[in-house]
Amino acid sequence: MRRSLAVLAAGFTLVVSACGGGGTSAAGCTIGVSWNNYQEERWAKWDEPAIKKAITDAGGKYISNDAKSSAETQASNVDNLISQGAKVVIILAQDGTAIKPAVAKAISGGVPVISYDRLIEDPKALYITFDNVLVGKLEAEAVFKAKPKGNYAIIKGNKADANADFLRSGMEQVIGAAVKSGDIKIVGETYTDNWDPAKAQTNMEQILTANKNAVDAVLSENDGMAGGVIAALTAQGLAGKVPVSGQDGDKAALNRVALGTQTVDVWKDARALGKSAGEAATQLCGNSDVSKVKGTAIFKTPGGNSVSSILLTPNPITKDNLKEVLDAGWVTKADLCQGVAAGKVSACG
Amino acid sequence: MGVSVPTEAAPESGTQSRIGAVFAPVVTAVRSLEVDTRLLGMLGALLIIWVGFNILSGGTFLSARNLWNLSVQSASIAIMATGMVLIIVSRNIDLSVGSMLGFLGYTMAMIQAVWIPNDLGFGHEQPLTWIITLVLGIGIGALIGGLQGFVVAYGGVPSFIVTLGGLLVWRGLIFRYAQGQTIAPMESTFQMLGGGTVGTRVGALGEWPSWTLGVVLCLAIVFLQISSRRRRRRYGFPVRPRWAEGLVGAVSCGIVLGVVWVANSYPLPVNVALQYAEEHGITVPPEGLFIPTGVAFPVLIMLIVTLVVTFLATRRRFGRYVYAIGGNPDAAALAGINVRRTIMLTFALMGSLAAISAAVQTARLNAAVTNLGVQNELDVISAAVIGGTSFSGGIGTVPGAILGAVVMQSLRSGMVLLLVDSPTQDIVVGLVLVVAVGLDTFVRRGVR
Numbered sequence: 001m002r003r004s005l006a007v008l009a010a011g012f013t014l015v016v017s018a019c020g021g022g023g024t025s026a027a028g029c030t031i032g033v034s035w036n037n038y039q040e041e042r043w044a045k046w047d048e049p050a051i052k053k054a055i056t057d058a059g060g061k062y063i064s065n066d067a068k069s070s071a072e073t074q075a076s077n078v079d080n081l082i083s084q085g086a087k088v089v090i091i092l093a094q095d096g097t098a099i100k101p102a103v104a105k106a107i108s109g110g111v112p113v114i115s116y117d118r119l120i121e122d123p124k125a126l127y128i129t130f131d132n133v134l135v136g137k138l139e140a141e142a143v144f145k146a147k148p149k150g151n152y153a154i155i156k157g158n159k160a161d162a163n164a165d166f167l168r169s170g171m172e173q174v175i176g177a178a179v180k181s182g183d184i185k186i187v188g189e190t191y192t193d194n195w196d197p198a199k200a201q202t203n204m205e206q207i208l209t210a211n212k213n214a215v216d217a218v219l220s221e222n223d224g225m226a227g228g229v230i231a232a233l234t235a236q237g238l239a240g241k242v243p244v245s246g247q248d249g250d251k252a253a254l255n256r257v258a259l260g261t262q263t264v265d266v267w268k269d270a271r272a273l274g275k276s277a278g279e280a281a282t283q284l285c286g287n288s289d290v291s292k293v294k295g296t297a298i299f300k301t302p303g304g305n306s307v308s309s310i311l312l313t314p315n316p317i318t319k320d321n322l323k324e325v326l327d328a329g330w331v332t333k334a335d336l337c338q339g340v341a342a343g344k345v346s347a348c349g
Numbered sequence: 350m351g352v353s354v355p356t357e358a359a360p361e362s363g364t365q366s367r368i369g370a371v372f373a374p375v376v377t378a379v380r381s382l383e384v385d386t387r388l389l390g391m392l393g394a395l396l397i398i399w400v401g402f403n404i405l406s407g408g409t410f411l412s413a414r415n416l417w418n419l420s421v422q423s424a425s426i427a428i429m430a431t432g433m434v435l436i437i438v439s440r441n442i443d444l445s446v447g448s449m450l451g452f453l454g455y456t457m458a459m460i461q462a463v464w465i466p467n468d469l470g471f472g473h474e475q476p477l478t479w480i481i482t483l484v485l486g487i488g489i490g491a492l493i494g495g496l497q498g499f500v501v502a503y504g505g506v507p508s509f510i511v512t513l514g515g516l517l518v519w520r521g522l523i524f525r526y527a528q529g530q531t532i533a534p535m536e537s538t539f540q541m542l543g544g545g546t547v548g549t550r551v552g553a554l555g556e557w558p559s560w561t562l563g564v565v566l567c568l569a570i571v572f573l574q575i576s577s578r579r580r581r582r583r584y585g586f587p588v589r590p591r592w593a594e595g596l597v598g599a600v601s602c603g604i605v606l607g608v609v610w611v612a613n614s615y616p617l618p619v620n621v622a623l624q625y626a627e628e629h630g631i632t633v634p635p636e637g638l639f640i641p642t643g644v645a646f647p648v649l650i651m652l653i654v655t656l657v658v659t660f661l662a663t664r665r666r667f668g669r670y671v672y673a674i675g676g677n678p679d680a681a682a683l684a685g686i687n688v689r690r691t692i693m694l695t696f697a698l699m700g701s702l703a704a705i706s707a708a709v710q711t712a713r714l715n716a717a718v719t720n721l722g723v724q725n726e727l728d729v730i731s732a733a734v735i736g737g738t739s740f741s742g743g744i745g746t747v748p749g750a751i752l753g754a755v756v757m758q759s760l761r762s763g764m765v766l767l768l769v770d771s772p773t774q775d776i777v778v779g780l781v782l783v784v785a786v787g788l789d790t791f792v793r794r795g796v797r
Contacts, residue, residue, distance in 0.1 A: 159772065193771050197718045198710060202422055206765035209415050210406070213618070224531060227716050235546045237620025252533035252716055339534065
């Protein structure tokens with residue numbers, strides 16, 4: 001049984017690579033990936049298989065190493081990959097500044113670099129990530145659609161994380177005009193240390209207390225904090241009545257979307273990101289000019305650099321399209337639908 | 350604002366040493382009360398903080414609702430602070446409590462959300478799940494705390510190092526467990542431990558049980574006073590004057606009943622109350638329903654923990670040993686105290702308290718998340734230290750630590766109420782910590 005599946009999979013791979021070759025000449029090209037912390041679930045489970053598949057499908061060879069959360073180790077890891085014969089390096093940076101010398105060295109040695117998911121401030125590196133400003137925009141859009149007027153609370157992430165402000169600026173694109181016209185009043189806006197859900201809960205409790213529960217909508221920047229916000233709302237009997245946003249596609253959050261206590265969960269499929277990086281790397285094997293990679297655009301970094309970038313579009317998941325995460329195999333139906341009454345949500349049946 | 354905290358204690362002691370003659374009658378009166386002046390100072394400081402925030406927040410801070418929230422928010426740190434007092438008193442430290450809390454919270458979440466319902470196939474919402482989870486959690490807590498204590502006491506490795514290792518190990522194990530995933534939701538009965546709301550079930554005692562609790566506690570206070578007075582007479586120790594005894598009793602009782610009164614002044618939120626009325630066939634009067642919430646379960650748990658740990662610390666041999674070891678470890682060992690065993694037990698106690706706090710936090714959040722309890726060790730140690738526990742050993746009280754935890758949380762949640770951003774909060778809390786302990790040391794030196 002298992003063997004026949006393997007044969008089937010191999011056949012499928014052949015067909016895909018035959019159709020999707022598209023003229024890139026990655027055969028025999030070695031591509032190195034430097035992970036910053038391979039222990040975190042996501043990289044091993046979702047990103048790596050996607051990158052690996054894209055590379056091997058094009059006939060390339062995948063090698064990798066792990067910096068175990070050390071910026072110093074990562075710098076020497078990049079050198080190691082190159083001495084092992086890597087022609088292109090993909091880096092998930094531990095520290096986007098500390099890695100710069102190693103990146104500059106690689107590029108000047110003719111090895112193009114892809115900064116994966118996290119920005120490296122080097123104008124010659126290719127930046128591949130999900131569009132974080134767009135994530136914030138999509139979060140706000142879903143909540144704004146449910147409550148175009150009223151009192152808003154905004155629960156932001158860690159102050160030291162640039163993403164917290166990217167997300168917030170995306171939200172501003174949606175609610176900015178309504179805030180100016182007075183339709184929306186921001187009654188509470190806080191950063192949350194370490195994106196800590198328990199802190200988000202306490203902050204939300206205090207915002208509710210200060211406003212005597214007159215909060216009509218909550219823009220939470222991620223799923224973990226949305227969990228804390230919803231716990232605070234539940235205590236006041238407001239869960240499900242006040243729209244709440246989030247991102248990341250956490251199992252618990254998708255379950256809340258099914259239960260109706262969370263309005264939207266902006267989902268970034270790590271497999272799409274991995275695939276895109278793998279494909280970009282195989283193209284760079286043939287032509288090391290990063291601006292010639294398919295689908296790139298210029299991205300202005302916070303550090304004032306213009307880098308070539310591929311920004312992937314995230315997918316907002318609401319009650320209506322929960323089926324997409326099920327079909328993609330991202331969550332099991334048991335996890336998604338735990339506690340959901342029959343017939344209430346189409347994806348749960 | 351917060352900087353003014355400890356000044357309360359300063360002038361008092363100053364008067365004692367310098368211009369004591371003028372205030373002699375007052376000093377004698379305070380002495381005859383035999384109340385810890387530091388505790389009084391802290392109560393005064395807390396009062397200043399509360400009144401200050403109340404004015405700044407336009408009356409919101411001292412509303413029943415905010416005080417109820419404050420009590421729940423303080424509970425989990427306060428529970429752990431009671432154990433930290435004993436650890437620090439015996440000249441040790443436990444830096445691993447935050448990570449232990451995270452690890453134990455994750456363990457309990459896995460037991461109730463994955464292992465019992467899925468792996469053992471019993472399904473969700475079983476009546477016994479919550480108690481099995483809690484008992485297992487506390488047991489594992491005592492075990493891993495005791496393990497650290499064993500290495501400290503019998504292995505002779507400094508507690509700072511052992512628990513620093515623990516801080517990394519337990520946090521790392523969380524990732525091993527569920528690869529960084531959030532575990533949710535918790536069982537509905539378990540959620541009650543956090544003072545949360547599920548449908549119309551609220552994690553609080555309700556009106557009459559709260560009053561009963563208050564009255565029972567009052568009677569217990571009076572009983573303890575009488576029995577202690579008798580005992581002192583029997584051994585020929587001086588006793589307080591009658592008026593002083595009465596005043597201490599009345600004030601203690603007043604605080605207990607005041608807490609109950611505040612908790613009962615906080616009604617169930619409108620939406621919850623309406624649903625409750627619907628389910629119980631109560632007709633809603635035009636002016637709205639007022640169903641008192643009562644003392645929250647986390648606060649009740651904290652009260653029980655406080656009583657148990659205070660009892661252990663002051664009335665049992667174990668507690669006396671802890672203070673003796675803190676006062677002078679060599680003398681304690683020469684006096685025949687089993688120092689190693691006692692030290693190990695303090696760490697085991699700390700572990701089980703971390704488990705109780707973990708239950709409260711996961712129940713409250715209705716989820717176990719990977720950064721559960723991050724930096725809690727700092728809050729717990731700060732609470733104990735602000736509450737008068739001394740790093741030189743032998744000095745510290747459980748009620749002081751509880752008060753310390755309330756002071757810390759009051760500052761934090763008060764500042765959130767005023768929309769102060771989190772870096773500023775950290776600065777204020779950090780300054781308060783240093784100034785409080787600094788003034789305390791200064792005053793103590795002055796008295797000597």
